[in-house]
Amino acid sequence: MASYYNTSTTNNNHPGYNSYTTHTSPFDDNQYPSYPSYSSPYNNLSHQPTPSDGRDPFQDDDAVPMHSYHAKHSSHSSTAPVITPEYKDPFVRDAKSTTRSRPPNAPVVKGWRRYFTGRVTWVCYFLTLVQIIVFIVEIAKNAVLTKSPIEIHPQFNPMIGPSPYVLINMGARYQPCMHNMHNVQDRASGNITWPCPWATSNTGDDAKCTLSQLCGFGGVPEPHAGGSITDHPYPNQWYRFIIPIFLHAGIIHIGFNMLLQMTLGRDMERSIGSIRFTLVYFSAGIFGFVLGGNFAATGIASTGCSGSLFGIMALTLLELLYTWRERPSPIKDLLFILVDVIVSFVLGLLPGLDNFSHIGGFLMGLVLGICLLRSPNALRRRTGEDEPPYSSVGAPAATQDAASQGLRVFIKQPAGFFKGRRAMWWVWWIVRALALLGVLIGFIVLLKNFYVWRTGCAWCKYLSCIDVNNWCDVGNLQFSNTTSKRDLLALGNSIFLEPMTLA
Incomplete structure (x- = not known):
């Protein structure tokens, strides 16, 4: 040798x-x-x-290499660098990667192609496409009914979009189309005239439509004098809690919402997966409109996906708090989120904006985030949990997140799932269960109050307005037997009708 x-x-x-x-x-x-x-x-x-x-x-x-690596230098060159490949046992098969991370030597994808790399955010793409198509339909319908694609008469829509009556006719959240109201179903005498979807003035035939003509979707039972607040049948277009998520009041309105949806929303969907994202998005949007239906001004026509996006912002805040120690600059991230939330809330105090949709969406996002997101990193370290990244339903077992694996274990061995759990684990899951139970009870109570109890809140209006120049009185339907004048007030992304008259 x-x-x-x-x-x-x-x-x-x-x-x-x-x-x-x-x-x-x-x-x-x-x-x-x-x-x-x-x-x-x-x-x-x-x-x-x-x-x-x-x-x-x-x-x-x-020899023929068992694994691919860089070619070695020529033995005749004394100046060539020596490349030593990592040794790998040729008899051991490489484990396939279970992650979708970009390989170290892969080229960086730029431009529009980067939107289709990694986990594709199909929900954000689909929602954005549908909302843009619906807005085009709004403009087209407004052009057909009023001879103008945007509202210019009887006033100009500052959001550069269709008239509020077209939006009401297409499904905006509007209380008279959804339940019985005081001074509408139970008025003593007279007939109420409502603005028409094609209205371009405050007088004449444009102001002599029925409630069914304004609401559309097959109409609603017409209120009659001498009735009761509990009359049946009653207007019950419940889908106006859902449809407004896809409607927008103008180009400015949809522009800002789509920008936030395709940045913050897309990042969140990529992080937590499409199923969780969809659940939070629609739950926050619907809850926001339900909360606004209980406490917002009675004559407001509310539209937009702002409540849904506030729910996504709540998830972003929770994720930051959960991973605080691992963030390179958590204070900077926190300030960015807080500034965004505070500015949006402050703008919601202006006349014509439904701040309750923002508040409801944010609250729902916080509660569902506690229930759906992985546990905070600090808590996981104390309970000994090591959760992998989120994965989609139906992924291989090796890539399933802890929640999916835990569900399978719970179904197969219910007793074994809870065996050996630490006290902090129990405390956190009790908090999650109580949060979910609380939001479900709150949702049921708000629906019951909207349709049956009709209990108001004297101070709640200050969450959506500033008490300056009677701003907090703007947007409430007021009926009078002494005047036939109808004032239409258009402010912000929602238009209020004040007052309606008895003819």
């Missing part, structure tokens, strides 16, 4: 024995590469070489 490694003379029987580069076949057992002599630090075994460049002396550079 020693003579083999220290051979430096030419072997006439094997010409290739003296030259590393003259092998004719790497499968010829009679041909071996020659290696230079090395000084060995291996105790006193001078016959065992220790390459100074870190190469494996038993590695045949002409």
Whole structure:
């Protein structure tokens, strides 16, 4: 063996024995590469070489590689850098990667292509597409009914969009189309005239439509004098809690919402998955409109996905708090989120804006975030949990998140699922259960109050207005037997009708 490694003379029987580069076949057992002599630090075994460049002396550079790696340099070049590939056992199969992370040497995808790399956010794309199409339909319908794509008469829509009556006719949240109201179903005498969807003035035929004509969707039972607040049948277009998520009051309104949806919303969907994102998005939007239906001004026509986006903002805030120690600049991230939330809330205090949709969406996002997001990192360290990244339903078992795996374990072995859990784990799951139970009870109570109890809140209006120049009185339907004048007030992204009259 020693003579083999220290051979430096030419072997006439094997010409290739003296030259590393003259092998004719790497499968010829009679041909071996020659290696230079090395000084060995291996105790006193001078016959065992220790390459100074870190190469494996038993590695045949002409052999067919078992794994792909960079080509080695030519043995004739003394200046070429030495590339030492990582050793891998050829008899051990590489485990396939279970993540979708970008390989280290993969090119960085820029431009529009980056929107279709990694986990594709199909829900955000679909919602944005549908909302844009619906807005185009709004503009087209307004053009057909009023001869103008945007409202310019009897006043200009500052959001650059259709008239409020077109929005009401297309499904905006509007209380008279949804339940019985005081001074409408229970008025003593007279007939109420309502603005028409094609109205371009405050007088004449444009102000002499029925409630069914204004509401559309097949109409609603017409209120009649001498009735009761509990009259049946009553207006019950309950879907006006859902449809407004897809409606917008103008170009400015939809522009800001879509910008936030395709940035913050898309990042959140990529993080938590499409199922969780969809659940939070629609739950927050619906809850926001339900809360506004109970406490907002009675004549407001509310539209937009702002409540849904506030729910997503709540998830972003929770995720930041859960991973506070792992963030490079958590204070900066917190300030960015708080500024965004505070500015939006303050703008919601202006006349014509339904701040209750924002508040309801944010509250629902916080509660569902506690229930659906993984536990805070600090809590997981204390309970010994190690949760993998979120994954979609139906993913391989190796990539399923802890919640999915835990559900499977619970179904197969209910008792074993709870065995050995620490006290903090129990406390946190009790908090999650109570949060979910609380929001369900709150949702049921608000619906019951909207349709049956009709209990108001004297101070709640200040959450959606500033008590300056009677702003808090704007938007409430007022009926009078002494005047036939109808004032239409258009402010912000919602238009209020004040007052309606008895003819």
